[in-house]
Amino acid sequence: MEGDFIVIEGIDGSGTTTQTKLLCEWLDKKGKEYVRTQEPVKEELHIGKVIKEHLVQDDDDHSPESIALAFAADRLIHLEDRIIPALKEGKTVVSDRYYHSSMVYQPEHGADLSWVKEINKHARKPDATIIVDVPAEESMKRQQKRDGGESSVIFENLDFQKNIRERYIKLEEGLEEDIYIVDGVRSKQEVHEDVVEIVREVMEK
Numbered sequence: 001m002e003g004d005f006i007v008i009e010g011i012d013g014s015g016t017t018t019q020t021k022l023l024c025e026w027l028d029k030k031g032k033e034y035v036r037t038q039e040p041v042k043e044e045l046h047i048g049k050v051i052k053e054h055l056v057q058d059d060d061d062h063s064p065e066s067i068a069l070a071f072a073a074d075r076l077i078h079l080e081d082r083i084i085p086a087l088k089e090g091k092t093v094v095s096d097r098y099y100h101s102s103m104v105y106q107p108e109h110g111a112d113l114s115w116v117k118e119i120n121k122h123a124r125k126p127d128a129t130i131i132v133d134v135p136a137e138e139s140m141k142r143q144q145k146r147d148g149g150e151s152s153v154i155f156e157n158l159d160f161q162k163n164i165r166e167r168y169i170k171l172e173e174g175l176e177e178d179i180y181i182v183d184g185v186r187s188k189q190e191v192h193e194d195v196v197e198i199v200r201e202v203m204e205k
Contacts, residue, residue, distance in 0.1 A: 003089070003092045004128075004203055005087060005092075005126045005127045006092065006093065006095070006128050006130070006202065007095045007097070007128070008094070008095070008096055008132065009098070009101060009104075009130070010132035010184060011134065011136065012139055012143060013141075014133070014134045015134070015142075015188065016096050019188075019195055020094055020095075020096040022188065022192040022195070023192070023199065024036045026196055035082065035091050035092070035093045037083065037093065038095060039075060039096070039098055041077075047070060050070070051071060051074060063110075064109040065111050067111075068102055068111045068119065071101075072102065072120050075098070076122065076123065098126060099123050100131075102120060103116055103120070103167075103174075104168055105164065108163055117174075125177050126177065126178075127178070127202050127205075128202045129179045130181075131168050131169075131181045132184035133165070133168070136158055136165055137158070138185055139165075
């Protein structure tokens with residue numbers, strides 16, 4: 001029997017990395033075998049590392065389509081090298097971001113959504129996708145705190161983050177899969193408890 005594939009998504013500053021970590025700690029305490037991963041993949045010699053260090057930082061020099069294709073290629077290699085083998089071994093895979101990020105961010109930059117879906121159609125669907133939802137204003141505050149002070153660049157991105165959040169909320173309308181939205185404004189522990197409840201239900205199916 002294959003393991004369960006859980007994805008945690010959300011706008012920048014929503015706490016996806018924190019909730020991924022907390023969920024894996026919970027799995028560990030329960031004696032469950034798991035693999036914690038993320039996208040884009042940051043390992044050496046991986047496309048994801050190139051995306052992060054080159055394409056995204058210089059996104060004015062690259063079309064949204066080229067960036068979307070790079071993410072899709074990174075994703076399929078990620079699936080083949082790590083996610084699918086772990087699932088076949090019966091392990092739970094918890095990923096901090098997946099193709100949902102591409103379907104939200106790349107169209108906001110100008111790529112056609114139906115085309116982004118098409119180039120990701122061979123990616124395995126998660127058993128559950130959990131969106132940690134926070135208002136854009138809260139996202140900005142968290143990023144400001146994380147980056148160590150006030151940043152004009154961050155506040156210039158407020159409208160962008162509002163649009164991204166709206167796309168996340170509407171994701172389920174165009175995808176035939178289980179997507180759950182949890183309130184991310186509360187404490188880390190409260191959000192974690194909601195995430196665990198969802199994962200428990202998935203594992204019992």
